[in-house]
Amino acid sequence: MPALPEPDARMESAVPSPQMTGTAPPRAASEAPREAAAFETLLSAVVDAAYGYGFRLAHNRGDAEDLVQEAAFLAFRGFGSFEPGSNFKAWFFKILTNCYRSKYRRERRRPTVDLDDTPDLYLYARSGEVGFPTDGPDPAAALLDKLGTERVVAALDQLPDEYRIVSTLYFMQDFSYEEIACALECPVGTVRSRLHRGRKILQKALWQVAEEAGVVHPARSAEL
């Protein structure tokens, strides 16, 4: 069995403090097996989502597994500060996000998408210019289906982490604004504003990826 990675000393701060999560009374050591069972039950319900989130953040399976294992280790150690009955998924994703930030802090990516102010309805306007549908029950499906998952992921990856992480939680996990705020330890208003700008940048990135891949040809109408 592969050994659990030793948690990075910097990651000790990845476990939310009792002040963040509500203080629970300390458990007796004899309760450990029961606590472990309770923890594993809660973890089993979120492990796929956590792995998917880790995979989108870290970009490969090995790193995603390491992130989830490290987060699980730290979460279990800090399980005493988890308030039973509260939102385990948001609590665990907070630890997972902190693990990612700690581990990849030095690997800041340089966004390739132009971050200058993006006009509203960017994809709508550009799609209309080249003849992609802007009307009908699901008008963006034509463009997104031509792009496919890999290019949509590539577009999301072009966002700076500040917007990429919040957008990943939003698009992948079906989290409410409140849950995202909990996972990122920021006010709901910050989530709202980052999501708003993140969506706009993502639209520009999607179009850029579509142009680079030859999915759209700015000079002439797309053939559908």
Next chain:
Amino acid sequence: MSEHSDRMTCEEAFRRLDDFIDRQLNPEEMRLVQEHLAVCAKCTREFTFETSVINGVREKLSRIEAPPNLLARIASSLTGQSPTPPDDGG
């Protein structure tokens, strides 16, 4: 005409686009946006397009399953660990 006095303009409705799509508006604001969309084809087209983008990206980023043995490895590695270690003074 007083029953029309609370109708939204296109600009007012558009300002609420994200919150409308994410159901973050209060019921009264949701109603006002819906009323505006019912009579404004241009805004309806724009809102539908934005919703389509969001749903489409969600679909592409659909969930990824963890390796089947990941949970078992985690569980195994936690054996013997204590969830709340005694206060070690820092």
